[in-house]
Amino acid sequence: MKKLLEITLGIVTSIGGFLEAGSLATSAQAGASFGFALLWSIALGTLCLIFLVEMSGRLAAVSRMPLAGVLRARLGYSFFVIVLAAVGIVAYLVLATELGGVAYALQLATGVSYRLWALPVALVCWLILWKGTFGVIEKGVSVLGLVTVAFLVAAVRLHPHWSAVAAGLVPTRPAHQAAHYWYLVVNILGATIAPYLLYFYSAGAVEDEWDESHLPVNRAVAAIGMTFGGALSCAVVVVAAMVLLPRGVRVDDYKDMATMLSPVLGHWGFPLFVLSLAIACLGAALEVALSLAYLVAQGFGWNWSENAKPRTAARFSAVYTAALLLAPLPLLAGVNPLKLTNISMALTAVSLPFAIGPMLLLLNDEDYAGEHRNGPISNLVVMVTIALAFVLAVVSIPLVVVGG
Amino acid sequence: MELARDVLDKLLVDGEHRPLGRVDGLVLSWAADEPPRVIAIELGAATLAQRLPRWLGRMIDALARRFSPRHGEPYRLDWERVRRLGRREIEIDIDGPRSGALDTERWLRDHVIARIPGA
Numbered sequence A: 001m002k003k004l005l006e007i008t009l010g011i012v013t014s015i016g017g018f019l020e021a022g023s024l025a026t027s028a029q030a031g032a033s034f035g036f037a038l039l040w041s042i043a044l045g046t047l048c049l050i051f052l053v054e055m056s057g058r059l060a061a062v063s064r065m066p067l068a069g070v071l072r073a074r075l076g077y078s079f080f081v082i083v084l085a086a087v088g089i090v091a092y093l094v095l096a097t098e099l100g101g102v103a104y105a106l107q108l109a110t111g112v113s114y115r116l117w118a119l120p121v122a123l124v125c126w127l128i129l130w131k132g133t134f135g136v137i138e139k140g141v142s143v144l145g146l147v148t149v150a151f152l153v154a155a156v157r158l159h160p161h162w163s164a165v166a167a168g169l170v171p172t173r174p175a176h177q178a179a180h181y182w183y184l185v186v187n188i189l190g191a192t193i194a195p196y197l198l199y200f201y202s203a204g205a206v207e208d209e210w211d212e213s214h215l216p217v218n219r220a221v222a223a224i225g226m227t228f229g230g231a232l233s234c235a236v237v238v239v240a241a242m243v244l245l246p247r248g249v250r251v252d253d254y255k256d257m258a259t260m261l262s263p264v265l266g267h268w269g270f271p272l273f274v275l276s277l278a279i280a281c282l283g284a285a286l287e288v289a290l291s292l293a294y295l296v297a298q299g300f301g302w303n304w305s306e307n308a309k310p311r312t313a314a315r316f317s318a319v320y321t322a323a324l325l326l327a328p329l330p331l332l333a334g335v336n337p338l339k340l341t342n343i344s345m346a347l348t349a350v351s352l353p354f355a356i357g358p359m360l361l362l363l364n365d366e367d368y369a370g371e372h373r374n375g376p377i378s379n380l381v382v383m384v385t386i387a388l389a390f391v392l393a394v395v396s397i398p399l400v401v402v403g404g
Numbered sequence B: 001m002e003l004a005r006d007v008l009d010k011l012l013v014d015g016e017h018r019p020l021g022r023v024d025g026l027v028l029s030w031a032a033d034e035p036p037r038v039i040a041i042e043l044g045a046a047t048l049a050q051r052l053p054r055w056l057g058r059m060i061d062a063l064a065r066r067f068s069p070r071h072g073e074p075y076r077l078d079w080e081r082v083r084r085l086g087r088r089e090i091e092i093d094i095d096g097p098r099s100g101a102l103d104t105e106r107w108l109r110d111h112v113i114a115r116i117p118g119a
Helices: A002-016 A021-034 A039-063 A067-110 A114-131 A134-157 A162-168 A178-192 A195-207 A212-243 A262-300 A310-326 A337-362 A366-372 A376-403 B003-007 B045-049 B054-067 B100-111
Strands: B011-013 B019-022 B025-029 B037-043 B075-078 B082-085 B089-092
Touching (some): A002 A212, A021 A067, A021 A178, A021 A212, A021 A262, A021 A337, A039 A162, A039 A178, A039 A195, A039 A212, A039 A366, A039 A376, A067 A114, A067 A195, A067 A262, A067 A310, A067 A337, A067 A366, A114 A134, A114 A262, A114 A310, A134 A195, A134 A212, A162 A212, A212 A262, A262 A310, A310 B100, B003 B037, B019 B037, B019 B100, B045 B054
Parallel strands (some): B011 B089
Antiparallel strands (some): B025 B037, B037 B075, B082 B089
């Protein structure tokens, strides 16, 4: 019974926490430019994510060590530093992106520029981390994040031709704008396979004291939660394809997508969009800031816990404090939040080989994964994902230049 | 026991399971016609700097010298202090909060974190 509650809560958490600035924006761009044609990239990314999240949870439950800790202990300092640099830089940009999402939502609601909201938003995030506990942050914000189900409701009420939607799940070559098409594929995969999520999830498993008995919970949450989350991303594509595309809207700014729910949900559409953007990005900002602190503190062997008072984990708290202090800078400098989102997602794709590569080694190590080591299917999926990650990393920068 | 696999980079904890840091480096002694022997564990930015490419290591070493509370001096734990070599962590027979291993944590807590309301 307790496990069933844990599974339900875990699934609700993953659904409510799935959408963030990157997945919302790239899905809207995909739908507005290419209709249902890019749905396959969300499905592919979600499938990779399910396997990776399951693995990071399994590793944490069996070894009772967080991912960053295993990474350092097993692969050594020199390797850890490379991962830290790659994932750290990207996490900083994603943090700035998510703050930008909240700030832009506030601009839509109040008319006051996102540049003025950047610092107050960062301060609120910091206060939540400073005073809150892991449970409050993970569960609380994710439950509020269920407001994003509005996109699913809107997608269903638009009565799309479901056969056309299903056809979008099969990869096709673009008929026009090939560079922009592949640019969005890279963006979507970067937004879906978010490396910080793996560190967050694994640290959460350790904070919640998972052991082998949690493996079924882990599997169910990863598979069901992430599938529904991916479905939410797909719903954003469907809504954009049926509302923005026919009106010839090109999404170059968050305000271009702000009215996408209105034709379906009436005067509830705009507030629901603003609320979805604000809460989804706030939740993601908290997760990214914490993931950065987890990565650094666990890798260096510092005391870490979001459940502890800041003074008992001073260096851990200092990391997220510093990150939130520096993250508003691009917004204060006036970088367009959607531009920032696209750059961050493309660079996430570049960082994927460093973030995912080690998973193959760690999940096959008897010392850490024990008898719950990867089977052939999981190994095959990681290897394919790593190969995909290398391709993405190589093509990402050129595509930003020609397709962005 | 293999030093690189079983000791280096492992988490160090004190008797109360409080984390002290990781095994950033090992100090070995070579006496004439004797096999090399581990005499101490080293912790700290200066030790870690030696494990990076030289240009980066020098930069971090210089920063640690100037800004760290230990002035870039690595913290050494005698090998005799090792109480248990675990699979997940290495237990050390010291009182963590009072040891030099947590100098930076303590400095940051007292000078920055604890001064912010609500800490």
